[in-house]
Amino acid sequence: KLPPGEVPAWRTRVQYAVDADGNAGLRRHRSHEVEPIEHCMIAAPGVSELGIEDRDWSGMASVDAIAATGSQDRMVILEPRPGARLPLVELDRPVSVMRVEEHDGGIHRVHGRAFVRERADGRTYRVGSGGFWQVHPQAADTLVKAVMQGLLPRKGDMALDLYCGVGLFAGALADRLGDKGAVLGIESGKRAVEDARHNLAGFERVRIEQGKVEAVLPRTGITEVDLIVLDPPRAGAGKKTVEHLSSLGARKIAYVACDPAALARDLAYFRDGGYRVRTLRSFDLFPMTHHVECVVILEPVAKGL
Secondary structure, three states: OOOOOOOOOOEOEEEEEEOOOOOEEEEOOOOOOEEEOOOOOOEOHHHHOOOHHHOOOOOEEEEEEEEOOOOOOEEEEEEEOOOOOOOOOOOOOOOEEEEEOOOOOOEEEEEOOOEEEEEEOOEEEEEEOOOOOOOOOOHHHHHHHHHHHHHOOOOOOEEEEEOOOOOHHHHHHHHHHOOOOEEEEEEOOHHHHHHHHHHOOOOOOEEEEEOOHHHHHHHHOOOOOOEEEEOOOOOOOOHHHHHHHHOOOOOEEEEEEOOHHHHHHHHHHHHHOOEEEEEEEEEOOOOOOOOOEEEEEEEEOOOOO
């Protein structure tokens, strides 16, 4: 518990907006106006130590700061205003520098590694070019533990990891399923798929496919699985995908959700597909905000009930 007046410094990824004078700050609530700041109170120490707020960022539209929790890797992602050149980046700690390209919105390496190394469940994961990783330093381990406790994987199980990102849950499953188990991950982001394949290269029976879940899953020809993990974006999985998943006969399904409304809608679809909620846990992974992360474990409704 923190002393009165102190707030948790938890956010390992902070996007600073830049005003017309080159000052780093944050946008005011429901506004495009930038409020320059001297210190982001909820920024993790690894972000604060970079000294972003003390520099002149003239010509930049935004500066993203990333402080990996599984290593000492630090990265800044600069988005220049149209026609502006990148500044010489000299911060208080060594960093990799990336640039958001004006013509395609892609992120390209300027200096250092094009990824940061994160760690969870005893494994190291490469996360490239500002790709998705939970922003709370304890979130990845917390979610893996909740999902694995809920699924109770068995040796030899066949599992799906949908919207798998860089392979966090696929790696945790593969560790527990043994040599005869298998995991199929599906992810739409090209860079995330590259990272997932790199991160899980040591597992012969793990396969990562690129594309949207609703398009790729039917093409796999899979008709039966033992376990399913899905961690969809804020919009949720949707009716068509839930109906498909409900038809695969999974012993247990773990649904990781960042939006309670989308989760409630999809749980109704799972109910219609013959599944019920076994447990629902919520986690305060975004302190000082109204957001929560939920982990729901679903199981088939017993026949006759």
